[in-house]
Amino acid sequence: MIIAKAILKINSNAVFSYTDIDNINWLEGTTPISKADIQAQFPIVEFDMAMEDLRTKRNKLLQETDHYALSDQTLSDDMRTYRQSLRDITNGLTTVADVEAVAFPNKPS
Numbered sequence: 001m002i003i004a005k006a007i008l009k010i011n012s013n014a015v016f017s018y019t020d021i022d023n024i025n026w027l028e029g030t031t032p033i034s035k036a037d038i039q040a041q042f043p044i045v046e047f048d049m050a051m052e053d054l055r056t057k058r059n060k061l062l063q064e065t066d067h068y069a070l071s072d073q074t075l076s077d078d079m080r081t082y083r084q085s086l087r088d089i090t091n092g093l094t095t096v097a098d099v100e101a102v103a104f105p106n107k108p109s
Contacts, residue, residue, distance in 0.1 A: 005048070006041035007033060018095075048076065050099040058066065058086050078108035 009012050015028040023038065026032045039045055057106040068079050075083075084089050 002042055002045050002049075003038065005045045006038045008036060009041045009045060046096050047094075047099070050096045051093065053089060054093075054102060055101050057087050057104070058079050061107070065107070076108065082106075082108050 003018055003024070004016075007016060007024075010033050011030070014026070014030045014033070016024055016026050016030060017023040019037055024032075025036075062083060065079060065083060067073065069075055069083065082105055089102060089104070093102070
């Protein structure tokens, strides 16, 4: 999957099939992309995938507390801080290691 994502990061219109990095079939007139150029995208794609996973987890936690933020509810300061911390959790992350080191805040009771 990382190969496909790397290729599409370079050329979002690329049409291809592959079994591995050494066996890519370029289809429908797609200009071939060098192996080195594809591999150069791997760290970026890995970061994007890590951020996607982080956002999915974060969004699930936010969704679990959405009912506290309805107009007929009074949102406690602790819950407001928790939800803001979740929304801010992706700020300043630049590497996969940063993403992996994220500690989610504890949900207030």
